[in-house]
């Protein structure tokens with residue numbers, strides 16, 4: 001007898017949160033597709049609806065990996081162009097707090113993710129319950145760094161009290177990991193981050209840092225699955241059960 005593949009609890013929660021996000025999607029929308037394993041569940045679910053003829057949307061992806069998934073799922077894609085705005089972007093997160101301040105970039109897609117989040121009228125985060133933290137800083141903060149600038153960026157991050165680590169390829173730890181833009185990725189351990197706005201300001205003035213993974217004031221809502229229950233978090237508000245939450249009008 002073969003044993004059916006086991007799905008871990010975070011994976012089930014990710015899938016549940018991602019599928020719930022379909023309630024935010026309307027016909028004719030231009031949708032930003034996030035990156036990472038939770039966003040991948042959303043892309044697969046959106047593709048199912050489109051193939052069945054239940055939804056008609058166009059999309060742009062925040063990474064080459066998500067673009068490939070979207071093509072496989074049959075989601076029509078549009079190229080970046082001037083004036084393009086997204087009705088909705090659905091993306092994952094590595095951490096989020098009660099103000100919906102996020103740490104992103106664990107998969108290295110932070111730059112394109114922030115570009116689409118900023119070009120979106122509504123950023124919806126989908127995540128499993130482990131991502132909710134009382135204070136940011138448990139997950140090391142990712143930076144995308146121009147290779148030439150690396151030594152000085154490492155010095156500057158250390159001067160801010162961080163411990164920067166150059167991200168290496170998982171399948172070849174002798175090679176530095178590269179973003180879709182061919183830049184380096186640096187993971188910074190700052191410990192607890194009581195003032196993310198101040199840290200973001202200090203990082204964004206360091207030459208050579210193309211982008212940092214703090215997403216502040218960008219997310220309108222987050223769908224968080226706790227085992228089999230799903231909650232909607234909004235900045236500074238108590239989470240409400242997704243079933244009683246009115247998604248987009």
Ligand SMILES: O=C[C@H](O)[C@H](O)[C@H](O)COP(=O)(O)O
Pocket residue numbers: 034035036037038039091092093094103104105106107108109110113
């Ligand atoms: O660069 C990657 C992204 O910011 C992801 O959205 C983030 O790392 C969360 O990924 P996952 O859904 O796989 O936990």
